[in-house]
Amino acid sequence: MMIATLTKFKKTTIAVAVTLASVVALAVFMGGSQAAQQYDPNGTPTAKTPVFNNFYDVPNGVGNEADFVRVKPKAGTNADYVSTLQSACNTGESYNVRTYVHNGADPAGNGNGSGIAVAHNVVVAMTAELNKEASKFNFKSTISASNAASVSDAAVLLCGDKTVKLQLVPGSVETYSKFLGFQGAPDSAVNGSLKIGSRTQGSGDVWACWDDRVIVVYEVKVVEVPKPSTAVCKTLQATILNQEQRRVRATVTAAVQNATVLSYEINWGDGSTSAAQGAEHTYAADGTYDISGRVNVRYADGRTAWVTSNDCKAQVKFKAPEPKPSTAKCENLTATILNQDQRRVRAAVTSAVQNATVLGYEINWGDGSTSATQTAEHTYAADGTYNISARVQVRYADGTTAWVTSNDCKAQVKFKTPEPPKEIKVCELATKKIVTIKESDFDSSKYSKNLDDCKEEVKKIKVCELKTGNIVTIKEEDFDDQKYSKNLDDCKKPEEKKIEVCELATKKVIEIKESDFDSSKHSKDLSDCDETPVTPPEQPCVPGEDGYDVNGSGELCVELPKTGAASTVAIFAAVSAISALGYRFFLGRRNV
Secondary structure (H helix, E strand, O other): OOOOOOOOOOOOOOOOOOOOOOOOOOEOOOOOOEEOOOOOOOOOOOOOOOOOOOOOOOOOOOOOOOOOOOEEEEOOOOHOOEEEEOOOOOOOOOEEEEEEEOOOHHHHHHHHHHHOEEEEEOOOEEEOOOOOOEEEEEEEEEEEOOOOEEEEEEEEEEOOOOEEEEEEEEOOOEEOOOOOEEEOHHHHHHHHEEOOOHHHHOOEEEEEOHHHHHEEEEEEEOOOOOOOOEEEEEEEEEEEEOOOEOOOOOOOEEEOOOOHHHHHHHOOOOEEOOOOOOOEEEEOOOEEEEEEEEEEEOOOOOEEEEEEOHHEEEEEEEEEOOOOOOOOOEEEEEEEEEEOOOOOEEEEEEEEEEOOOOEEEEEEEEOOOEOOOEEEEEEEEOOOEEEEEEEEEEEEOOOOOEOOOHHHHHEEEOOOOOOOOOEEEEEEEEOOOOEEEEEHHOOOOOOOOOOHHHHHOOOEEEEEEEEOOOEEEHHHHOOOOEEEEOHHHHOOOOOOEEEEEEOOOOEEEEEEEEHHHHOOOOOOOHHHHHOOOOOOOOOOOOOOOOOEEEOOOOOOOOOOOOOOHHHHHHHHHHHHHEEEEEEEEHHHHHHH
């Protein structure tokens, strides 16, 4: 027969096919060992009697039939079936475990179901580590028959460092064969046994043929590992509400894990209890009491128990307080003048007592009259100074009574006929007049106590004081035109006279203020700045066409005739020319 790939026709939760990989193994059959046989599509199986899963190199992904237990994620395909699967094993994830069964005897010996090749009473025993906290899980299957040797194999699921539990998914066990398709099987087959048949469900007969292979599949699911079921009485808090009344409040708390609190109990240590988590209690007498609490719980396995701990214990003590000393004091007297003119007063008394009782109060007004109340008002008949005092009547703890007072319960009031209102003189700002008003009527926006504010303002002017030549300020009424001038320019100083002098150091004529003249530096004789002329050596005068010396001396060359009128004229002309040259030379030296 040709190998056919088994096809899944039912639920997606069972992905099974004959194309699962296998590992080579020897199949042992009754009467001796049968060597593993390589698959040959044209060959004939060598075994004549039933032998399970003894072929290897089976095509279409089957591989070695001896590796017949495989596991895969539920969401995976048939190609994902492996002998060892590593997974995260998250809570809620599911895995399919399958067992592959093939009778590898010669189909010629089937004999229509009664031949020697048919395996009888075939049972698959499957074990799975369910409901166990672990990180590694083994799935083992053993195939047996009454006329064949048994074979076993196992697959492994590894969850790394995570500890989880696996549970069988109810109703997930199924078988598949080409002739029967998918058939449901009881959940008890896992960690039990299941009789199978290739052509009749549960018959135990598996024919020798590729088309008579049987697949058994079941599904397991990862569930959260339940936490340990624990319980403890965690705390007991006891609080004294009132020491004198010996009243207490207590509260119990529990710490439970995977368990249920059923009730609480508080033992007050005086023979009484309270069936509550929190309660109050009053003790009948002083003393020391040990309070304890406990918790009734139901564990995950259904057991119930009362649990307690040292943390659920407390102690309270009650002792009658020492009696306080019996004291009393008049604490304070407050006297308030209600109306000065009417001489009316209000007084109030306070007391400070401890372990004593106030019986009454008395206020002495200081004028011979009293008031027997804690607070009272009084009107005096005449002006004067009055000393008010107060006292308190008390009963002490021993039964004695007394009047008590203190310096704090004394006060003084004064009454005096008011003096007539005082009058003052002020400057009325609006009129600039001095007026008399009551001091109580003074208003700084209307009046000034500085009477000078009502004086008329004296006008002053600036003038030139003729005698001194200075500008001064005088009252306008004091102006006298013989002494002053309103023209301030009259006080301007005349511009100082300047003179020309000879500066002796430089021999230059300069102009200075007359007041700056210094005879050691200057000379008013301008001739002191003239330089003494140097007589140059005489050179012959060579007259030019104009009669002047051509050598640059500026002289007029004139030959004086010895006789005649012409000679006389020439002499005068020469003298005039020389005089003119001399004047020009003098002017030139002045301006040097």
